[in-house]
Amino acid sequence: MLTSLGVKAMEISYKELDEISKIIYRTSGLYLQKRDKDKLLKYIEKKLAEGRFRSLEHFKKELEHSKSVLYEVFDVLTINETFFFRHKSHFNILEKEILPKLFKEKQSVKLWSAACSTGEEPYSMAITALEVMEKLKIKKTVRVIANDISQKVLKVAQEGVYGSYAIRFVPPDILKKYFIKQPDGKYKISPKVKSMVRFMHLSLTDEAGMKRIGNDIDVVFCRNVLIYFDIESRKKALSLIHYNMNKGAYLFLGPAESARGLIKGLKIVLFPGAIVYCKE
Amino acid sequence: MRDLVISKIESLENLPTLPEIVTEVMRIVQTDDFSVKELKNIIEKDPVLTAKLLKIANTFYYNPYGKEITSTERAIIQLGTKNLLPIVFGLSLIKVFTIQDDSFDVKLFWKHSYTCAHIAKRIAKYFNLPDAEAFTAGLLHDVGKIVLYMIFPKDYLKAIELTETENIPMFEAERRVFDIDHAEVGEILLNKWHIPQLIIEPVRYHHEPDKAPSHKYFAALINIANIFTRASGQYFGKDTYGVVLEETPGWLILKKRIKEEDVEELIMPINDDVEEAIEFANIAWG
Ligand SMILES: C[S@@+](CC[C@H](N)C(=O)[O-])C[C@H]1O[C@@H](n2cnc3c(N)ncnc32)[C@H](O)[C@@H]1O
Ligand SMILES: [Fe+2]
Ligand SMILES: [Fe+2]
Numbered sequence: 001m002l003t004s005l006g007v008k009a010m011e012i013s014y015k016e017l018d019e020i021s022k023i024i025y026r027t028s029g030l031y032l033q034k035r036d037k038d039k040l041l042k043y044i045e046k047k048l049a050e051g052r053f054r055s056l057e058h059f060k061k062e063l064e065h066s067k068s069v070l071y072e073v074f075d076v077l078t079i080n081e082t083f084f085f086r087h088k089s090h091f092n093i094l095e096k097e098i099l100p101k102l103f104k105e106k107q108s109v110k111l112w113s114a115a116c117s118t119g120e121e122p123y124s125m126a127i128t129a130l131e132v133m134e135k136l137k138i139k140k141t142v143r144v145i146a147n148d149i150s151q152k153v154l155k156v157a158q159e160g161v162y163g164s165y166a167i168r169f170v171p172p173d174i175l176k177k178y179f180i181k182q183p184d185g186k187y188k189i190s191p192k193v194k195s196m197v198r199f200m201h202l203s204l205t206d207e208a209g210m211k212r213i214g215n216d217i218d219v220v221f222c223r224n225v226l227i228y229f230d231i232e233s234r235k236k237a238l239s240l241i242h243y244n245m246n247k248g249a250y251l252f253l254g255p256a257e258s259a260r261g262l263i264k265g266l267k268i269v270l271f272p273g274a275i276v277y278c279k280e
Numbered sequence: 281m282r283d284l285v286i287s288k289i290e291s292l293e294n295l296p297t298l299p300e301i302v303t304e305v306m307r308i309v310q311t312d313d314f315s316v317k318e319l320k321n322i323i324e325k326d327p328v329l330t331a332k333l334l335k336i337a338n339t340f341y342y343n344p345y346g347k348e349i350t351s352t353e354r355a356i357i358q359l360g361t362k363n364l365l366p367i368v369f370g371l372s373l374i375k376v377f378t379i380q381d382d383s384f385d386v387k388l389f390w391k392h393s394y395t396c397a398h399i400a401k402r403i404a405k406y407f408n409l410p411d412a413e414a415f416t417a418g419l420l421h422d423v424g425k426i427v428l429y430m431i432f433p434k435d436y437l438k439a440i441e442l443t444e445t446e447n448i449p450m451f452e453a454e455r456r457v458f459d460i461d462h463a464e465v466g467e468i469l470l471n472k473w474h475i476p477q478l479i480i481e482p483v484r485y486h487h488e489p490d491k492a493p494s495h496k497y498f499a500a501l502i503n504i505a506n507i508f509t510r511a512s513g514q515y516f517g518k519d520t521y522g523v524v525l526e527e528t529p530g531w532l533i534l535k536k537r538i539k540e541e542d543v544e545e546l547i548m549p550i551n552d553d554v555e556e557a558i559e560f561a562n563i564a565w566g
Contacts, residue, residue: 014344031548034340034555089513096520255551258544268525268543273513275547276522 016056017041023063028070028227029234031256036077043076071228079224079254082117083166084124087223089273090252091128094219097271098250099132102218108141112217114204114241115225116146119157119197120166123189125221126196127178145213147202154199160189204237205229215244223254231262238263242279251277281435282459288431289468295427296376298473301326305368309361310476319364320352328566332371333359335563341556366415370397373419374564377426383437384429388516393419394557394564395514395550400505402553403546407537409501410478417482417502420470424462424483425516427469428454444518451487463487489530496533503530512550514557 017040021032032040044059053059062069074080085091102109111129113122122144129142148154167175167187179187202209204225220241226234238259245251251266252274253259259266259277266277289295304322308314324330330352337355338348349355356364379386400418404411429436435457442453451461467484478495482502485492489499507528509515525531531538538546 033551093520093522097522256548258548260544261541268547269522270507270511270525271522272510272515272517272520275511278522278524 012041012044012056020044020060020063023060024070024073027064027230029231029257029259029262030074030079030227030254031258032077033256036256039076040073043073067228074227079227082120082224083169084120084162085169086121086124087252087255087274088169089271090221090223090276091124093271093274093276094125095128095132098219099129100136103132103136103138103140106140106218108143109218110214110216111142111144112213112220112244113144113146114220114222114237116148116153116157116199117150118153118166119146119160119189119199120162121221121223122146122157122197122199123160123193125219126193127174129196130178130193131174142196144197145200145217146197147200147204147213149201149203151201154201157199160194162187162189204240205233207236207240210240210244213244216246217244217249218246219250219252220245221252223252223257226253226257226259235262242266245279247279249279251279253277281457285428285431285458285460285465286468289427289465289472292472294430295469299372299376301329302365302368302372303474305365306475309365314361316353316356316361319356319361323356323368324352329368329371332563332566333367336367336371336560339556339559339563341559360412362412363415366397366401366412366419369416370394370419370560371564373423374561375566377430379426379430381433384426384433385516386426388514389422389426390561390564391514391558392509392516393422394561395512395554396421396502396505396509398553398557398560399508399512399550400502402549403505403508404501406542406546407497407501407534409498413476413478414498414501414505417479417498418505420466420475420479421483421486421502421506422462422466422516423469424465424467425450425454427465428458428462432458440518447519447521449487449519450517461487489533500530500533503528504534508547508550511547512554514554 017037021037025031047053111125116122126144163186178190178193180190182188222241242263265280267280269276269278308318334355337358342359349358374390397415397418400414401411404414439453439457443450454461463484467480470480481492481495482499485499486502486506489503492499507523
């Protein structure tokens, strides 16, 4: 497992690494797994060797007080990225459990990708909905709202053209069905999928703006973004999200993130391979 | 069907017996005073087991910063004598049930069992319940599944299919097909193997801990550990329904002992548990 850790423990002990992980958990709500700690260790050692930090103490101080060091750690742990069907088990549950139940209950369903980045997440949600409808042989109205604070990523999302990295986990049949191969080898999302998604330039902590999403959301994905916030902003964003959710609606966070300590009115629901929150 | 199942297990026909070495370690650690030397002598009768035990003692989980352990005696001390029986169990069990059939995913079955063992051990500490026994109970909790499959493979595959088509838990599907479930079957086998009641009860009642006559908290612990194991993705059934944590029988029983702010910290480390479990399972497979 962590053999490299065992060997290098002479320099930075596992106990110190644990402490650093606790700082990260406290400031961002991100729980580091052992393999994350392994990556983190390599990063710290490299930065110490380069002289970027004078000592472990110096690194810890910077981590606690400077967002940029924390963000660098996220980069090292590749949380900053996004791709189609990221955290596959979430989409499994959406497909097998949540959407079929919603389609049984109502004619129109509203999904939300909160902090959608370059669009892979909301498009994956739309594709999943299309697949479920096809399988159940039903027609429903499905809308996907997607917002992000960055204009730059939204522009890419609107264009909907993706390289091989973004689509690497898309099964071939889905790729064929919902993407159009471009002359340059890239893949463009099909108009059918695109028409289901509406992008909005909006911050998750913008109270007035968040009301524009509407308070009739059935499923919200808010993954790998709250960790960039401080506790107060996280609380605020979560309560605005919670406000927009229907009773019984589901909230997906990143697999290593948590919400419970921050906001009341969410039940934990355990599915095979996924832990999800449900509005009471 | 029920009576047929029971009589088949009672006769132990085509069913494995507990390896001698496990029985011996179990006997020794149940006596009041035993020495590490005695344990060492038993373990070393089996060189393959000894080698695996050393590997376990050198995993990050049991030996995070220490020097490499090369002697059996050191290994036993490092692991802790109370953990020895659970580990010997864990290393031997996988070889006891041999299934060479692709339709029963035996690897996944064991990954589920080892993950449950590791989760049970970790959360037992939180609840101040015996963690070494929690490991063994977690390891054995679904053993009835493999037994049912060994006796009636075709019918068991039908039951697995039912979990998918009806989206019901495995024990429900088994009750429909066999009129008995893996928890009861596990109990019968473990009684044959003379396993202590502290272990048998949580195995028997891991899906209905409120019915456990004398170790209700312990059964509740395995109930929760099993649900966490399913949520970790190491899951054998094909059902996909969601379970509200606060409504699970195990949670209702242990609720009084859980601080609200600790809930997520109990859940978050499950992926670490999975990694440890898979490392353990790989060593056991050899
Ligand atoms: C790592 S990406 C997550 C993308 C996607 N949800 C996923 O999990 O793959 C984080 C995104 O959050 C966006 N973001 C950061 N702060 C935000 C805020 N206050 N409101 C909305 N989006 C924000 C960033 O612009 C970035 O696109
Ligand atoms: Fe079970
Ligand atoms: Fe189980």
